[in-house]
Ligand code: FAD
């Protein structure tokens with residue numbers, strides 16, 4: 001009974017601690033402190049983008065050290081790992097975003113924000129041109145910078161395949177998710193008006209690209225059909241088919257073989273049709289033309305009638321990144337993005353850093369990499385800021401020493417200068433960026449997930465229902481803040497208890 005008592009006490013204490021932590025998180029978010037307006041003489045640091053890289057940088061940056069300007073067409077941070085769950089309504093859009101204004105209001109030093117798109121970076125004159133995105137009349141302006149961080153991410157690649165841009169939906173931003181939802185509901189509701197043959201094609205949902213985005217969305221879509229549409233509108237649901245098209249022999253090519261096989265078998269059980277070794281070549285408003293590689297090495301072209309097309313074939317360089325690349329000789333050969341050195345400095349330019357999906361590094365374009373790069377750059381800028389402050393202190397001490405009358409004062413100042421110089425050397429010692437891979441996770445439907453975890457330096461593959469619970473807890477803990485964590489948990493509970501909402505909104 002003593003053991004039982006101790007267990008009860010421990011549970012009670014940890015619940016109190018948990019509640020305390022939650023309460024503090026909420027209080028902290030709702031009560032920002034008074035902010036300092038940085039000295040106008042400080043260097044201007046412009047940060048482009050409000051995604052994983054830039055926001056992670058901003059979170060850890062000492063904003064009193066610089067005049068910080070944030071420019072992004074999106075006035076919120078988006079938690080992309082849960083974006084594939086949004087179009088079907090497993091989670092709500094608002095649960096996975098966090099307003100930029102809330103984030104910058106938490107900083108010690110004021111940060112200026114422009115809801116705008118950077119259109120050009122002039123690396124010679126250190127100027128950035130921006131264009132407002134939501135003002136009644138478009139405003140264009142140019143800002144001077146001392147340092148600029150490119151964190152503009154990437155856009156979905158179409159490889160210039162005809163018809164993709166006009167006919168496909170993408171899954172990169174909240175607007176993509178909303179459009180996808182609309183189109184999905186359009187197909188479902190239009191099905192009542194058409195013939196049986198037409199209905200089969202209309203309800204054929206094709207996802208192109210078997211990377212994690214395509215796999216997770218196909219899985220969510222099939223869950224929506226099985227868990228919700230089959231209950232609420234069985235007549236329509238029975239004709240819905242989900243197909244995933246992938247050019248390579250397997251989906252999830254960055255995961256271990258065991259997990260690839262598990263995913264493919266799981267898709268087969270869930271009735272998701274998998275077309276591997278199939279490259280989409282052309283798209284019209286209702287047909288996909290694809291080319292399949294056969295066993296004997298020959299190729300076969302065939303057509304896939306479809307109703308909804310979701311395109312998820314990876315990343316392409318954004319125009320502002322491309323324009324900067326063409327201005328810098330050392331960047332002209334790059335295809336994937338801005339080439340950076342080990343300190344994330346853009347090669348061939350001065351005062352420009354790049355992180356995340358807009359940079360070309362040896363790392364995969366993931367949130368994990370972008371977030372770690374952001375944290376690294378924050379430390380780097382904090383160190384640089386400290387170094388500037390110490391340099392100013394040393395100059396002031398030198399002046400004081402010159403005007404000092406007696407030798408004792410000069411001696412004291414000299415020892416102060418020596419100590420400051422040691423501090424300066426430490427602040428100027430900047431180590432290169434090092435990435436720590438914590439593993440990869442993907443949801444594969446039917447309450448199952450796959451995980452390639454890095455445990456004690458070894459890749460450990462996990463798959464199944466337990467991994468799904470792990471996937472959920474990992475993503476909740478990774479959410480931006482307490483508010484997002486609570487909202488996402490509510491959404492999941494709501495989905496489990498009431499099912500997903502199948503209304504158009
Ligand atoms: P982003 O996060 O894309 O941010 C770019 C920012 O730049 C945005 O705020 C954008 O509005 C802004 N911007 C765009 N153009 C301009 C401009 N001209 N001027 C100024 N600002 C501009 N990775 C994982 O590690 N785990 C996952 O589970 C995972 N799931 C994903 C699911 C989906 C559906 C997608 C699409 C990606 C997923 N990723 C995941 C990848 C991850 O989201 C990206 O690698 C990550 O977002 C890259 O961060 P970033 O800061 O470089 O770019």
Ligand code: NAI
Pocket residue numbers: 081161208209210211212213214216245246247248252253254278279280281312313314315364365366440441442443
């Ligand atoms: P991706 O680049 O990982 O995969 C795209 C897939 O599309 C490739 O397998 C490619 O072979 C295929 N493809 C390209 N052109 C094609 C065509 N014409 N026809 C058929 N197939 C074609 O892209 P994705 O999934 O958008 O991911 C982008 C990045 O974001 C990756 O680094 C990924 O790791 C990361 N991400 C991670 C997630 C996770 O960890 N859960 C979730 C989503 C994205």
